[in-house]
Amino acid sequence: MTAFLIRRAALAIVTGFAVLTLVFVLVRIVPGDPALVILGDYASESALQALRERLGLNLPLWDQYVEFLKGALMGNWGVSMVTGRPVIEEILKVLPWTIELTVVSLILGLLVGVPLGVWAAIRRNQTLDYLIRVVSLLGLSMPAFVSAVILLLMFAIQVRWFPVISAQTGSLSAWFQSIALPAINLGIIMAAYITRVTRSAMLEVLQEDFVRTARAKGVPWNAVVWRHALRNALIPIITITGLFLGIQIGNSVLTEIVFNRPGLGKLIVGALNQRDYTMLQGMMVIYTLIVVFINVLTDIAYGLADPRVKLR
């Protein structure tokens, strides 16, 4: 297991490094002079020059790259061009909101998606299966902001069960109230993906010899399905869940806007609107780190779910 983890970690570092380079290039190929964008057309040449120096834009590209990498690794991501506070501080302030939303919706998605997928698989081509398939297809056709608007209309405006603006802290019930709708919104989409992959993975596993053997030796059907078969169907489920967590971070942008909830998504939209380049650069670094982190977690989950993976 240790060797496996070291190998995966090394790959993660290489990936992260490559993406950081990509981020650097992306930010540099922006048309226009960032200093001019920030200060506006009427800025004096000396003011422009001063800002370029402050942002390190006067250095040769290679030095800028080295500085950028050093900064990214040391947690020195520069200062927001709009608020003047350190980028990392601004990001760390909203990061817990996004992580909380993602984790709660992931748990919701797994709790709903896995059982539904298994039921659909064992009732294959029966009414329940068709129903689950159509509903899950609808779920994954739903743009995150459309479902968010509908949820908001139904549960916060029509029946006033939840607040329209969901950013409360304090008591447990306030926390629950603030996270319920956003998490359900992302959870529905997550559940739709997980249901479908669970169903197809289970269909495949249920045809295998060991399932027949288990039944033949008298293992109860429920134990065969939930313990023997599901365990062997876990790998594709983990793959999709890991891949989808990345998409989910994109969807959380839309959710945060609709429910007016703080988080990375609102921060990046704000940074884009205000052309806050240092903030954008920092945001891309944090998104990269999150994606790499999710990949490592997925790999560890593979190892836990299937001991054979470690040998690869």
Added chain:
Amino acid sequence: MKAAPDAAIETNSEPSLRRSLMRVFNTNKTSWIGLALFLIIVLAALAAPLLTRYDPIDQDVFTKLAAPSSAHIFGTDEYGRDIWARLLYGARISLMIGLASTAIAMLVGSVIGVLAGWHGGRFDALIMQIMDMLLAFPALILGLIVVAMLGPSMTNIIIAIALTSIPPFARIARAPTIVIKEREFIEACRALGYSTPRILVFHVLPNILAEILVMGSLWLANSIRTEASLAFIGLGVKPPTPTWGGMIREGFENILDNAWLAVVPGCAILLLVFALNLLGDGLRDAVDPKLKNEA
């Protein structure tokens, strides 16, 4: 036994594609429903001037925020513009951006995938590593950044969405290429002295086209959803041009009083994406050999 089907595919690739698509449709009735829904939406978008007498941009202060009625079946927005007309013309934008970006991604992705699969080795490993990285990065965030930096014009939105959809096409094109390049008919082509581009275009490509097209219908759904999401964030085609995502954005500001402004275009997006998913999903079941016995 083994050479016969190869020869058939090789000499007669076009009918084989048509045949395999027909087989797919016949085994998956839901694909027909998806295709029909999709075609209805395409026709409605094309025939927009015939289906409404209103202009999607014309403002009418006297009918501001009118509720659905016989004159305006879905009501009007805060500028008095007819929602039904905006839906119809907005469909054109959604479809145009979706189709163009998917076509570009399909083309670029297939070229990358075929070349990677064909050459193999380090080149393949490097390309696929880059593709995996792109795939792991949240597509909406990437699209957001690209559009914000290039500016929200139709062309830039198409470029941004195409960029985020290249990796899946590269993957889907690479896998069968690796298998096909070992087959006898490719060896025969080489023995005949055909150039590599000729082999790739006329002998490899026709054999992987079905897979790519199926993937295309699924990613068309995705592209349309991404376009709507970008428009909702405010990075869509500039107003007053109607886009579905933009309509929801505007409607959302009035959500407390006039909910239909956001709900009607929301349902339209859902219907279009759902239709494409129904279509692509059925197609995939039939093309993906792993799931074939499921149908």
